[in-house]
Amino acid sequence: MNEFKIRKAGPEDVGLVLSFIRQLAEYEKMLEEVTADEQTLYHSMFVKRAANALILEEEGKAIGFALYFFNFSTFLGLPGLYVEDVFIQPDHRGKGYGKAVFCYLAKIAVEENCGRMEWTCLDWNEPSLRFYHHIGAIPMDQWTVQRLTGEALHKLAQSQP
Numbered sequence: 604m605n606e607f608k609i610r611k612a613g614p615e616d617v618g619l620v621l622s623f624i625r626q627l628a629e630y631e632k633m634l635e636e637v638t639a640d641e642q643t644l645y646h647s648m649f650v651k652r653a654a655n656a657l658i659l660e661e662e663g664k665a666i667g668f669a670l671y672f673f674n675f676s677t678f679l680g681l682p683g684l685y686v687e688d689v690f691i692q693p694d695h696r697g698k699g700y701g702k703a704v705f706c707y708l709a710k711i712a713v714e715e716n717c718g719r720m721e722w723t724c725l726d727w728n729e730p731s732l733r734f735y736h737h738i739g740a741i742p743m744d745q746w747t748v749q750r751l752t753g754e755a756l757h758k759l760a761q762s763q764p
Contacts, residue, residue, distance in 0.1 A: 605661050607700055609707050612656035617645045620656050623668040627690040667691035669704050681718035705738055
């Protein structure tokens, strides 16, 4: 059995996190959408503390990452843990590492008194959808994701109510 370790990312890991973000985006055929750079990630993660990252290692070599942050549920009156991304390099999949990451994240959620843990998944990503079903996740079919970015975000911010 290979030695697998999950550790919290530190400021020295910003370049590594960005590398994994790009690998994930390439897998999802969305590489052109990545505008993050090391400076932005450093400021967001370690100055503003807007997100947390985990580094996944096999035999001491980084093979993936997970990025999460805390949100809040008005209905529960409790924080939630939102999993933004989990990525494990393809040649290291199928070894139980994904389940280990979600167990680790669930423990964080319980320790932080979160009422739930949520994430999104692309509808074409059948292997991930099967995995999520296997660990007990329930798809939220009645909800759609809404997004404002770029020009639309700035236009709304500048408009008068």
